[in-house]
Amino acid sequence: MTTFDQQLSAPFKSLNLKYRKLMGQKRPEELDLKERNRREWSWMLYDVGNSAFSVAISSAAFPAFIGIIASTEAQMQLGWFNSLSSIILAVLSPILGTLAEFRGYKKKMFNFFAIFGILTTMLLAFLPTNMWFTICLAYVLTNVCYNGSIIFYDAFLVDSVVKERMDKISSYGFAWGYITSIVPFGISLVFIYYLGMANPLGYQLCFLITGAWWLIFTLPMIVDVQQVYWSPKPKSGVFIYSFREIASTFKDIRKYKYAFVFLIAYFFYIDGVDTIIRMVVPYVQSVLGNEIVDTVILLVILLGSQIVAFPFAILYGWLTKFFTPIRLIQVAMIPYLITVCTAVFMQNIWHLLIMAVLISSSQGGIQALSRSYFAQIIPPEKNNEFFGFYNVFGRFAAIMGPALMSLIGWLTGIPRLTILAVVPLFVIGFIITLYLPKNATAIDK
Template sequence: MGKTKRAERSWVLYDMGTSAYSVVISTAIFPIYFRSVATNAGVNSADATAFFSYAVSIATFILAMLGPILGTIADYRGMKKKFFTFFTGIGIISTVGLLFVPDDNWLLLVSLYVLTSVGASGAGLFYNAFLVDVTKESRFNEVSSKGYAIGYIGSVIPFIVCIAIIMLASNGTIPISTGTASKISFLITAIWWLAFTIPMLKNVKQMHFVEREPKIITSSFRRLYGTFKEIKQYRTIVIFLIAYFFYIDGVGTIISLATTYGTSLGLDATGLLIALLAVQVVAAPFAILFGKLSNKFGAKKMIYVGIIIYTIVCIYGLFLDSLLDFWILAMMVATAQGGIQALSRSYYAQMVPKEKSNEFFGFFNIFGKFAAVLGPFLVGITTQITGHSSFGILSLVVLFILGFIVLMFVPDQEVKEQSENITIS
């Protein structure tokens, strides 16, 4: 039991590292820094929003295509940790690389951002799949929710440090530019991410696996093809993934474009960063709350709650025109953001055969990533057509509605039964 608890803690701690990347690079400081660099290079506000959206789409498309193939290979004994280490290394190294991009080269900057995103997302695929290795099924919801909660809490520390450096630079207290301060924040993020990866590398092991075969790449494609042939066995999983495709699209798009959206409306950058810091603090207890409530009401019902909250967020965003409105919107997001992601992960983990967890989380990844291609692209196109970011955010409502409807067709009582009855090929 001691090893199990150590593995759980190490798995949860990794979220502290990768969450720092999510808030500093994906959500808060880097998008503002990119907009500043792009604007200085003569790119107008609407185009900067669109270009950043396209970059998010490119990064997620790459991992969407690779996910099931890499996941199937990683199901072999000892391969999951190797893939996790490889992608984490790419993410951390390319995050450090952001420091060395010239201040006027927005194209190189956004290109390197794509590489950081590929590393973080690729590592996340295998990190999610490790859930079945670190704890028992009855604790999936609780441990998954703790991961998100600890991630939010842990990411607050480097985020505060980064914001403080940027604010001190902006008011002249320290003799550096805000651009240099932003680059320092990227370095802090990379170091923090690396530090909380170490326990994961030391203490988490692949407990469920497929024994290695000769020519593992050829064998992996054969197994992947076999899964497609047997797709009727996985009806519940397929329906859930379709629902997940729609609603997680909206969630991911709002997370990745939050500050870009706020700055496009002319809101103060410092105020936006403080609001996002508050989101991290508020989201932590709500992630735990979603996990606790799922034990009473079920994960599926709590996912419905998250979808409804996000739908309201998109509608309210149409009327956003002040920092107060952004704060209200941010607090609404905070109540649902961690919960809907954590319970989606644990709900799915209960469905899949554990020996093929990487392969199936590869599909989880491909549905989530292809969705994330559609969402930012939809926002970018709508923003350019209308000239208003608000209409781009509003367009995401249809995705939440579709996700809600399709999720209704996931049979509640079949999830556990199907997980027990699936034959491992």
Template sequence: MTREERSWILQDFGNSAYSIAITTALLPVFYKTYAAKGLNPTDATAFWGYANSFATALIVILAPILGNLADYKGYKKKFFNFFVILAILSTAALSFIGENQWRLALFIYIITVLGSTGASIFYDAFLTDVTTDEKMDMISSQGFGFGYLGGTVGFGLSMGLILLAPSIGMPASLATKIAFVITAVWWLVFTIPFFKNIEQKYWLEGKPPKAAKVFQKLAGTFREIFQDRNLLLFFLAYFFYIDGVHTIISMATPIAIDLKLGLTETELLMILLVIQLVAFPFAILYGWLSKRLGSRIMIMVGILTYVGIAIFGLFLDTRLDFMILAFLVATAQGGIQALSRSFFGKLIPKTKSAEYFGVFNIFGKISSIFGPLLMGVVTQVTGNIQYGILSLGILFVLGLAFFLKVRSVPSNLSGGPAPDTV
């Protein structure tokens, strides 16, 4: 493994602590119980939802525009540096939020989402710079795998402090604020190798277009995608199956609560950590198997696993059932996301990686709207959340149907020999 590949993987090891602490576990609770303590609980939840929607809308608008600019020489690294520093500083700034300062909390949170998602786009785009087509599946899988491990260790440090706080007389709010700083420092430390060792190897010649021409160039990107049948089919497949993946991840806790399985908040948190630990080796296993079977086959294995998960959800009845469901999710979630990223990286022209990964990010974000909506409607109509889980199988079946038509060869935009064929 080269120094550049190791440095790229370490960035995932560092930034994954943010995903658990800020997006999933600590900040939502801190916001509800401390920053928005004086608000009506319904209003607090609504404002949190509005903030997430606004942040997502910003990314959907900015991602392809910034991607168009970043592919010119030297700009990809500059954009990554800006967004990752913005994310790290704003994560640390969460520690300055006082009681009932919910407006400040939401403002800083939106900045962290903007920074972390922007950094992720350019981080993904650097995959084509740090490794070869032949190694791309393995490196992408190791990024996801070690990301799960790093997120667990980084979040574990924060949880250790929070659990220790009562015994040393530290208020829970102060312990959580320190945890925000720990998360930011953890991310910064494992970003240093990226700063030092990774540079853009593929770029477009000339200067970035002026503002008026960015949208014209962006329109050209979408025309190229629609004219490339293979790439378009991949986008359609990815749109459906990744929507199902994200929905199951985001709805796991509400599912457990609504089914009244008797799991405490602590037990749910422990299951979340176990999922991260199980996902670590399985993400790497997906990368290893892709060398032997091809990434196309392994993505299909991941999709079929999720079809099985959707069907199994119909029979959820006990705590053990939920734990089995969580284990099955952990076996597939890292692998399918990692190989989707590397499969896409081999379909696109390397000189336009930031531009195309910006569009890739849009599909991932927009698709996340429909899965929760589908599940919510089916659950309300049937009065049974298990039918809601089963309905997600439609997304995976549609994703598989489109993916079966995708050839695992580079598109006519990139040229070159096929890295893995079926």
């Protein structure tokens, strides 16, 4: 596949370059400082918007809401619903990623998934509370839309940021997402607390606030960020062509060996990260019980962890001046391993606080540097297709962890042991990263 300029014969390159600039479709290196800052901030602000969903829906309020309207057992069954949404995404991601290579497709698909995700998040507030299973199915839909938008958002990093700034901007996106997510979540906590922790209305208001926040900070992305790398659209058979492109990429896997070795490592360690994000509330409530840690304390701790994550995400971006991204990714896995190995022995609120700080110190760094590292080792004209694979590996990974936790809980009847399912995921991911070169910043040949 080729970039826009490469599609054109030499006599027309200059004319079409002027057209692309007129339409605001400049490549990042063609932008002046003001334009570059505007596009970078518009891209980062989507992290600000979608992080509210990650905290309220994926990690905190929604699992607690299910526990109130159903039971603690139903909370633990969220692992199955998370796995279902991951299966759907894993099937769709490579197809969506390949389709997004064509001119105009990526922005349209991003807009669709983001807006539909926002609407379905708000829909959670209006479904009858006596239909918890239906609410969980709606959660699957909104989770698919949220993660679908992330496929295209991550791929837009290549369209929005020059290579030498990718680590920094990717880290800043996560950092600002963490610190600003305390605003909608903090407001929601006030409603939840004063309406009563067992009152579903407070959580329903949280869903509405989350959707509104997500919408506001999606608008700059919609307005300012455009696709500047694309492939010529086939005259017919777009879907058939997309499958052929997927097959072609796998056939040429030897050309991109570092990218695929990284994806295998990513498959394992990001499963551990996502499993902890999604299952922390049901796990802690199952292990400690409400007599030790009630819902409001747990939600406040999660709120505080977002504040802790902010400076560490910035720190990881700054450390790329001195260390390679892959080494920092390896360092970020260590606090996760310590946390999951000791979580089995968790007895009180202080242990939970220590665990929250350890996870917060690494979460932003490992996510941000994974995204930017991958963006630097793939061909820019195939960034959508490769980020489709990136999300396939991430989504398939997210099937394994929650399902294993739910399975261990079902087989043993001991919730405390379920966290052990996460340990080998980080160990395997760490070992595979040792086979990646320190300075893999170009496409492998």
